[in-house]
Structure formats: structure tokens, C-alpha cells
Amino acid sequence: MSITIHYAFLPHTDAQAALGFYRDILGFEVRQDVGYENMRWITVGPPDQPGTSIVLHPPAVDPGVTEAERATVMELIAKGAYTAITLATDDLDGLFARLEAAGADVVQEPIDQDYGVRDCAFRDPSGNLIRINQLT
Numbered sequence: 623m624s625i626t627i628h629y630a631f632l633p634h635t636d637a638q639a640a641l642g643f644y645r646d647i648l649g650f651e652v653r654q655d656v657g658y659e660n661m662r663w664i665t666v667g668p669p670d671q672p673g674t675s676i677v678l679h680p681p682a683v684d685p686g687v688t689e690a691e692r693a694t695v696m697e698l699i700a701k702g703a704y705t706a707i708t709l710a711t712d713d714l715d716g717l718f719a720r721l722e723a724a725g726a727d728v729v730q731e732p733i734d735q736d737y738g739v740r741d742c743a744f745r746d747p748s749g750n751l752i753r754i755n756q757l758t
Contacts, residue, residue: 627674629665630707632750633681633699637662639747640678647724648709650676676707699749702729706751708741714756718742732756 634640641664644650650666653675657663661683667675681699682692698704711717718732721744729743729751740756 629675629677631677631679632705632707632746633695633748634662634664634678634746635681635696635699635748637664637678640664643726643746644676644678647721647726702745702749702751704750706753708753708755710755710757712757714740714742714754717754 641652644664644666645652649669651669652664652666654665655662661680663680664678665675666678681704682695687695695704714732722728727745729745730741732740732742734740741753743751743753746752
């Protein structure tokens with residue numbers, strides 16, 4: 623039996639900005655773009671990994687979420703403290719340069735961490751923390 627990661631979920635607060643980051647800067651392909659009322663769920667992923675996707679979703683839209691809870695979630699997203707994801711690349715410095723040149727919000731430049739990983743970090747347009755590891 624094998625287990626893979628099929629979907630990871632990240633909230634977005636602006637669908638067009640999310641597309642600009644994940645599709646246009648990172649180079650992910652758009653696999654689905656589903657709208658309902660004034661909301662959009664966008665599924666993206668690396669072109670060479672069709673079985674692994676990120677679903678960019680409207681935050682706190684579940685019917686059971688109160689307005690106070692929704693406001694708390696939005697505050698946490700705005701602070702960049704709500705969620706994160708770690709990506710990996712075989713060219714960390716090249717990807718960092720591409721993201722920085724595109725105006726992405728740099729949190730940490732590439733660095734060799736004490737725990738043995740070389741990585742960098744950005745925030746996506748919604749504030750989600752995106753860490754990127756160098757593949758060894």
C-alpha cells in the first residue's frame with residue numbers, strides 16, 4: 623500500500639492575485655477553477671506532478687462558521703499566521719531570484735539552516751507562508 627499527498631489547501635483572499643503568484647510566478651498549472659456566487663476555488667499544481675495539487679479556497683466559508691470566527695481567521699491570514707506550506711526545488715537560488723524579481727514578499731533569503739536544510743521563505747498574496755527547500 624502506498625500513500626501520497628493528493629491535495630493541500632491554502633486560503634486565498636484574492637483569486638486573481640493567487641493566480642498571479644501560483645500560475646504566473648511559480649509556474650504551476652491551473653487544474654480547476656470553480657466559481658460559486660462570488661467565490662472561487664482554484665486547484666493548481668506542478669506540471670510534472672499531476673497527482674499533487676494545492677486547492678486555493680475562499681477562507682472560512684463553511685456555514686457553521688460564525689462572523690466572529692470568520693473575522694479571526696481573516697486576521698490570522700492577514701498576519702501570515704494561519705497556515706503554511708513547504709515546497710522544494712533543485713534550484714533554490716534561481717527560484718528565489720525569480721520570486722524576488724516578481725515582487726513576492728520575501729520573509730527569508732536562502733540560508734543554510736542549523737538543522738541541515740537550505741531554504742528560503744515568502745508570503746503569497748494572501749499572507750500564507752511559503753517555505754522552499756533546496757532538494758539535495
